[in-house]
Amino acid sequence: MNFRTFAAFVGPSVFMMLLFIAFPLVSVFVQSFYVTQTVYEVVEVETCTPGFLTQTCTTEQKSVPLLDEDSHVMTRTEFVGLQSYRNVLELDRAWAALKAGSWSAFQAIDFWKALRFTLTFTLITLPLNIGLGLGIALMINNAAKAVRGPVIFISLLPFIITPVIGALSINWLFRGDGILTAAMEWYSGRDIAMFAQAWTIELLMMLYRVWHVAPFAAIVFYAGLQTVNSDSLESAVIDGASRWQRLRFIVIPHLMPLIIFVSMIHLMDAYRVFEEVVGFSSQGHVISLQWLTYDFLVPDQAGNRSVSRASASAMLTMIGITLLLIAPLRRTWRDHKGGH
Amino acid sequence: MTSRAMRQPLSLRLTSNGLLILWCLIAAFPIFWITVMSFKTPVDAFDANALNVIFGPATRAKGHGISVFDILLLLVTLWALWQVAAKRLPSMVRSYAPAGAVWLGWLIGIAAFALVALVTLFGIMPALAAALNPVLGALGVDVIGLTTEHYKTVWIDRGFSNNFQNSLIVTAGVVSVSLTVGTLAGYGLARSGSTLAFWILIVALVFRALPHSVLVAGYLPVFINSSEWLAPILGENAPTLYGKPMAVIAVLVAINQPFTIWMLRSFFQNIPAELDEAARVDGCNHFQAFRRVIMPVMWPGVITTGLFSFLLAYNDFLVTSLLLDAQNQTMVPAIAGMFNRETTTTDQVVAVAAAVSITAPLFILVMVFQRQIVSGLTAGAVKG
Numbered sequence: 001m002n003f004r005t006f007a008a009f010v011g012p013s014v015f016m017m018l019l020f021i022a023f024p025l026v027s028v029f030v031q032s033f034y035v036t037q038t039v040y041e042v043v044e045v046e047t048c049t050p051g052f053l054t055q056t057c058t059t060e061q062k063s064v065p066l067l068d069e070d071s072h073v074m075t076r077t078e079f080v081g082l083q084s085y086r087n088v089l090e091l092d093r094a095w096a097a098l099k100a101g102s103w104s105a106f107q108a109i110d111f112w113k114a115l116r117f118t119l120t121f122t123l124i125t126l127p128l129n130i131g132l133g134l135g136i137a138l139m140i141n142n143a144a145k146a147v148r149g150p151v152i153f154i155s156l157l158p159f160i161i162t163p164v165i166g167a168l169s170i171n172w173l174f175r176g177d178g179i180l181t182a183a184m185e186w187y188s189g190r191d192i193a194m195f196a197q198a199w200t201i202e203l204l205m206m207l208y209r210v211w212h213v214a215p216f217a218a219i220v221f222y223a224g225l226q227t228v229n230s231d232s233l234e235s236a237v238i239d240g241a242s243r244w245q246r247l248r249f250i251v252i253p254h255l256m257p258l259i260i261f262v263s264m265i266h267l268m269d270a271y272r273v274f275e276e277v278v279g280f281s282s283q284g285h286v287i288s289l290q291w292l293t294y295d296f297l298v299p300d301q302a303g304n305r306s307v308s309r310a311s312a313s314a315m316l317t318m319i320g321i322t323l324l325l326i327a328p329l330r331r332t333w334r335d336h337k338g339g340h
Numbered sequence: 341m342t343s344r345a346m347r348q349p350l351s352l353r354l355t356s357n358g359l360l361i362l363w364c365l366i367a368a369f370p371i372f373w374i375t376v377m378s379f380k381t382p383v384d385a386f387d388a389n390a391l392n393v394i395f396g397p398a399t400r401a402k403g404h405g406i407s408v409f410d411i412l413l414l415l416v417t418l419w420a421l422w423q424v425a426a427k428r429l430p431s432m433v434r435s436y437a438p439a440g441a442v443w444l445g446w447l448i449g450i451a452a453f454a455l456v457a458l459v460t461l462f463g464i465m466p467a468l469a470a471a472l473n474p475v476l477g478a479l480g481v482d483v484i485g486l487t488t489e490h491y492k493t494v495w496i497d498r499g500f501s502n503n504f505q506n507s508l509i510v511t512a513g514v515v516s517v518s519l520t521v522g523t524l525a526g527y528g529l530a531r532s533g534s535t536l537a538f539w540i541l542i543v544a545l546v547f548r549a550l551p552h553s554v555l556v557a558g559y560l561p562v563f564i565n566s567s568e569w570l571a572p573i574l575g576e577n578a579p580t581l582y583g584k585p586m587a588v589i590a591v592l593v594a595i596n597q598p599f600t601i602w603m604l605r606s607f608f609q610n611i612p613a614e615l616d617e618a619a620r621v622d623g624c625n626h627f628q629a630f631r632r633v634i635m636p637v638m639w640p641g642v643i644t645t646g647l648f649s650f651l652l653a654y655n656d657f658l659v660t661s662l663l664l665d666a667q668n669q670t671m672v673p674a675i676a677g678m679f680n681r682e683t684t685t686t687d688q689v690v691a692v693a694a695a696v697s698i699t700a701p702l703f704i705l706v707m708v709f710q711r712q713i714v715s716g717l718t719a720g721a722v723k724g
Contacts, residue, residue: 005626006537009528012521013597014540020594021547024558031561139360142353149710154364156706156713157371162655164672165695169370172377172692179373182388211366216717223718243352268549275657278676290658293553297560297662307561314554321549 032084032311036077040064084312111313114292115320121206121288122270122324128210129266130259133217138247140218141225152219159215167279170208198285205276205286213269217262224258225251264328271321289317371699378693379486382685385692396485404489405482410469417465421457429453490693500674500694506585507654507670513589514653515646518596523642525597526604527630531613541605544598552595552658563587563663583665591659596652600645603716607641608634644716647709654702671698 040063048057090109097105107113140151158166173180174194185192194200228251236246252259274290277283283291296310348356376394377385381404384396392398399405406414429449437445494500529537563581581587611634619629654672661673669677675698678691706713 003534003536006528006532006534009626009630010525010537010540013525013601016521016590016594017544017547017597020559020591021550021555021597024555024562025550026558027562028554028558031557036561135359136363139356139363142348142356143360151360151364152714153706153710154368156710157703158367160651160702160706160713161371162657162672162698162702164655164657164676165698166370168675168691168695169374172374172688173370177386177388179388179390179393183390186388211370215367219714219717223714243348272551274551274553278657290551290553293551293557294658294662297553297557305560307557310553310557314551314557317551318554321551325549 028311028314031308032315033079033081033308034077035080035084035308080308084308085316087309088312088316110287110292111289111316114287114289117202117286118271118273118289118320121202121209121273122267125206125209125213125270126263126266128206129213129217130263132210132214133262134221134255134259136214136218137221137225140222152222155215155218157215158211159213161212163212163275164279166212167205167208167276170204170211171280174204195280195282201280201282201286205273205280205282208276208279209270209273213266217266220258220262221255224255228254260328260331264325267324267328268321271324289313289320293317371703374692374699375696377689378490378696379488380689381485381487382689384485385689386685395483399485399487400482401485402487404487405485407469407473407476407482409473409476411484413465413469417460421460424456425453490690491697493690494694494697498678498690498694500671500697502667503669503671503674506664506668507672509585510588510592510660510670511650511653513585514592514596515649517589518593518600518649519642519646521593522597522600522604522645523638524630525601527608527634527638529601529605530608531616541602544601548598548602555591555595556659556662559587559591559663582663583668585664585668588660588663591663592653592656595659596649599652600649603645603648604641607638607645610641611637640712640715643709644712647705647712648716650705651702 042061042063044059045062046057046059048055088111090111094106094109094112097103097109107116136155140148140155143151161169172178175181178194181192181194194204232250233246236250241249272290273288274294277286277288277291280286283295287295293310293313296306296313299305373393379399380393380396381399381402383398384393387393396405433442433445433449437449495504529541560582566579566581615637616624616626616629616633619633620626624632656670657672657676660670661676664670664673671694675691675694678687678694
């Protein structure tokens, strides 16, 4: 296939990715150094209230937005350097909190709070996802052929459900007098409120995420299990390997490329944790990095979106995912090169 | 393989199957439970006793309920409809559809079937039940409380049908555009061994990792001010892209593109290259080979990829909630609005009904396309 044909086939797709992925990235990068603000002017306003004999008049200074000739609000865009990053990171406050040794003061800053949660969430759900997925795959592989189809059907449900709805459905089970909270209260004989403190919410979020993504891992691993070389399994049996040793030394090494694949997908997706915050309405206690950017982008009461701060936090989020992915990517790259 | 050597002890098999059953319960329970809740009055839906939630005494006391006869009737109807869909429909489509337009036959067949199912379930069945319940004695007495009033509230009073239409527009747009663009690119990438193709794939992989809010932060100012910067090109009536379904479709297509081209590439690699080489020997150029030889055999992969594009567009919350205005809102962001203004338990049950309404199409999707979804999940992974 020569270059022109290749370009004709790939062109539309590359164009879309450049226009809607690469270009926004550049524009976010540039935006994060600029601030667009409404131009205000200060005017003296005299307000008079009718009174007995004399009017009471007060003059006060008010700042009103300037209007241009089309009576649109005038805005001015300024280069502010790293100011937006400073606003997001609040380094002074963070440093002061750290020097005072106060973790709770440090965690009162939105960005660091979000970063802490996003990282814990990603790193704790990763082994749980892999472990549960592998377990389900082995169990499906063990089950009679006739039930495998229906079991895979049921397993697909948590995976296919809309993330916000999935989080909500777990939320409804535990909220207030939800059925599972009621069951736990009955069992323990104590009052339980799952949404009153941060750590229980985080626990529920992680449970939800593992419930949501484990089926994907399970199905990928199940497909991998079908290709395990039965000869090596058999010779292992002859050599007297126990069930556990066969799993440890034959099955898992065979599945290793798939485990790395699922882990990378999971790192990318769990780092983007967002829907959980919406579904559990946890913004009062727990927030994630992507939610932070989202929150800057949502208009506030005055209808303003803090785009530059959102851009700064978006850039910081990106730096995070790059750092997180460098290690596994380099590893796959080495394996890829070593394999050929 | 000697089956005796590999045979597992009974205890291991029992544990394994027991745990599998436990997993199935955990997987299905939340979805099952919100479905049950959505049919009850608020008192029953949030009752601490599970049996009260299932049987709904308060709902029954209000006069909403179904009898044993209703349940049997429903089961029989569903079974009959399933039989028709699974056995009669394919053979009917095969025999009546003109040879060249099988897909058209399927489209008409599915539309007709949906109409028949709706009329049976919501027209004939309630009438039949209402007529027969009083005469049946014990079988006709309400045993389970069940009310559809929350669904009526959601779909009629809260304007959910409007959100449903918007979801349809967005998903249909995303699936069709993303498949058209992606199929071409996937084919090109699968058949070209050049370094450029390799780098496009790597960059696409990096793009896949990007958090969507990063991209939306890039679009928002541009879309809001688009009437200004489009004016020199399009003149006076340049559109504001913010709030338009079209803009969201383009954005979702682009976000989905990395995944789409990776997946389609791996499907195209499974189609032997000898096929298009043969066509080229016979005098086709690359496009003709693609059009006449590859297109007829690529549908399984395209359908699978289409399913995943559909899921992305249908499930998206972040992009649609930030880039669409209120009147073009799709279903998923709409439900978040419903949930946030929860003041009474009734509002909550209404939100539950909305959640179940969103999940129902996905449930049917898995039922119909289970095999394609599984093959899609494993396609990228197993072949590396």
